Amino acid sequence: MATVVVKNADWGVVWxxxxxxxxxxxxxxRHAFLKDCDLAFEGDTLAFVGKDYKGAADTVIDGRGKMxxxxxVNIHSHPNSEPLLKGLSEERKSRQLNMSSLYEYIFLLGRPAHDLSADPDTAAFGTADFPAYGAACQVAISEMLRSGTTCFVDYSATRPNWLDEVxxxxxxxxxxxxxxxxxxYTPNGHEILYRWNEKRGRDGLDTAAAQIMRAQKHPSGLLSGMMAPAQVDTCTADLMRDASALARDLGVPCQTHAAQSVVEMREMFRRHGKTSIGWLHELGxxxxxxxxxxxMFLDHHSWIRGPDPRDLDVIADTGTSVAHCPNQFARGGMVLEHFGKYVKRGVNMGLGTDTFPHNIIDEMRWAIxxxxxxxxxIGSTSLAEVxxxxxxxxxxxxxxxxxxxxAAGCKADFSLVDLAHPSMQPARDxxxxxVFSALERPITDVYVAGKPVVRDGKVLTIDLQAQLAExxxxxxxxxRGIPERDWAKRSPEEAFPMSLGWAGSNR
Ligand SMILES: [Zn+2]
Structure with missing residues (x-):
């Protein structure tokens, strides 16, 4: 098998x-800096990371001036729906629903990711627009690759050709x-109600299991699967239990949205007298x-103030992971309290890009x-932790x-960063x-499984202009469908006002 070597990189972040x-x-x-770093890979696997590689080299890439x-690894994103809300939802949070945009605005552009399996006759949801979702997904993946993400969780509804497209x-x-x-759904902008259809949930679970098994066998070798019961407040106890058990049987992870809004926490208290985390723990x-x-809204959070906070302990003691997506919540005035506290309690934290942009370096900056x-x-959370x-x-x-x-034996998933890029200078650290200055701009090359996917800052595998147009x-x-989907029948301009008013000649 051919060996490719990156020789003499000025810096390496090595394991x-x-x-x-x-x-x-x-x-x-732990990650550590290594000066004058060589990296060699064969096929999709790293064969060497360290100083002075002396083995065979079929191809040599000059690493001088690079890191x-x-x-x-991005463990939470909805690429097939959220990019459609760019320019609309950023400043739209529902004050009557404790700042969350989930319940009032998220589905105004058609069915949200989680509802493509919804009853097609339900008036609140439009027809699935697969060309738009496919394009949104390609644009999101382009952003991810460009910013050095080599693995991501695509938390979306099933759509035709999904696996081949990603x-x-x-x-x-x-x-x-x-x-x-x-x-x-909300009939009035201040009350949240739920329509239940357990059969739809069970059918969704079966479809998901089949899709996960297809992903695991996909000829690309790049796909795997995850069980994804959508939200803690939209799954029955049976569905949540069975989803988790099936994930264990299949040997795949299971993720749900929980403690993501005050509305959800109140609903779970109303139903069960428990927090969302407490209920999941009770289900086992x-x-x-x-x-x-x-x-985010655990019982120690200042917006919740539970009487005897233990959610964080439960998460840590059960070895459960958290997918932290600070950017889009911070846009809505909501914060996790706080990253360093979770880490110090022993919680495994991962990051996700959730809505947009799908730039995990930006997400790291927000997290810190x-x-x-x-x-x-200032000492609560470090760049190293994030x-x-x-x-x-x-x-x-x-x-x-x-x-x-x-490290040798790991997958050949890595990036090269141009240290000479003005945004990186001085490159003392x-x-x-x-993270604090450059974001994705100095990333020149990205490899996944030993194959180049970004070169000279351009994504090689996506026709970005065509996807952006779509x-x-x-x-x-x-x-165009916003007025019929909105409880108040607002126009797009009313539901999502522009950031500035129009100039006189444009009114
Ligand atoms: Zn999400």
């Missing part, structure tokens, strides 16, 4: 296994077909295979800044120790430059 005497460590080691970075981009995808037996579904999407503001303590979440934390949540790190047309098409 070091922990010495046994260093005490407990969730990941068995080698492990591929990022596999063609060359990214590693964890297909997470979502399903639920309840769907929320939590564990190392389980990921909580968001886990928001945590420091929420804790009022970088760990964006790499091995996400990998651990997916049950993998062969991605998110640069290139990780600080990348996405833009799809957004315009879907916006």
């Amino acid at each position: 070091e296994n922990a010495a046994p005497e260093s005490g407990p460590n969730l990941y068995g080691g 080698l970075l492990p591929g990022f 596999a063609r981009t060359g990214i590693r995808t964890v297909v997470a077909p979502s399903f639920r037996s309840g769907e929320w 579904v939590l564990g190392p295979h389980f990921i909580i999407g968001h886990a 800044v928001v945590a420091k503001i929420a804790s009022a303590d 970088f760990t979440a964006a790499t091995v934390g996400g990998a651990k949540a997916l049950g993998r120790s062969d991605i998110g790190r640069l 290139p990780l600080k430059s990348l 996405l833009t047309a799809g957004q315009a098409r879907n916006m």
Whole structure:
């Protein structure tokens, strides 16, 4: 098999296994800087990471002036629906629903990701617009690859050609077909009600299981699966229990949205006299295979103020992971309280991009800044902790120790960062430059499974202009249906006001 070598990279972020005497460590080691780093791979696997590679080399890539970075792992995103809301939802949060945009605005562009299995006759949801969803997904993956993400969780409803479309981009995808037996709606903008249809949930579970097995056998070798019961408040106890049990049987992770809004927490208290996390724990579904999407409004949160907070302990003690997506919540004035507290309690944290942009470096920046503001303590959360979440934390949540790190035997998923890019200079600490100043701009090359997917800053596997045109047309098409889907029958301009008023000659 041909050996490709990246020679003489100025910097490498390499994985070091922990010495046994260093005490407990969730990941068995840590990322560290290595100057003058070589990296060699054969096929999809790293053969060498370190100094002075002396083995065979069929192809040599000059690493001078570059930093080698492990591929990022994004464990929570909805690429097939959320990019359609760009330019609309950013400043639209429902004050009457405790700031959440979920219940009032998220479905105004047609059925949300979780509801493609919904009853097609339900008036609140339009017809599935698969061309728009497909384009949204390609645009989102382009953003991910461009910013060094090499593996992501696609938490979406099943759609035709889904597996082939994501596999063609060359990214590693964890297909997470979502399903639920309840769907929320508001008749008036202040009350949330649920329509239940357990058969739909069961059918969704069966479809998801079949899709996961197809993903595992996909010829690309890049796909795997995850069970994804959509939200804690939209799945019955039986459905949630069976989804988690089936995930364990299939040996795949299971993720649901929980503690993502005050509305949800109140609803769970009303139904069960328990928090969302308390209810999941009572069902026995939590564990190392389980990921909580968001886990933000736990009972210690200042907007919840539970009488005897134990949600965080439950998450930590069961070995459950958290998918933290700070950007889109921070846009809505909501923060997790706080990242460093979760880490210090021993929770495995991963990062996700959720809505848009799908730029995990941006998400890392938000995670750090928001945590420091929420804790009022600059020492509460470090770049190292957040970088760990964006790499091995996400990998651990997916049950993998062969991605998110640069070490021999791991997958050849990595990026090259141009240290000479003005945004990186001075590159005294290139990780600080990348996260606090440069974001994706200096990333020149990205490899997944040893194959180049980004070169000279261009994504090689996606016709981005064509996909952007399709996405833009799809957004315009879907916006026309807003008045009929909105409880107040508002026009798009009323539901989603522009950021500035129109100039006189344009009114
Ligand atoms: Zn989500």
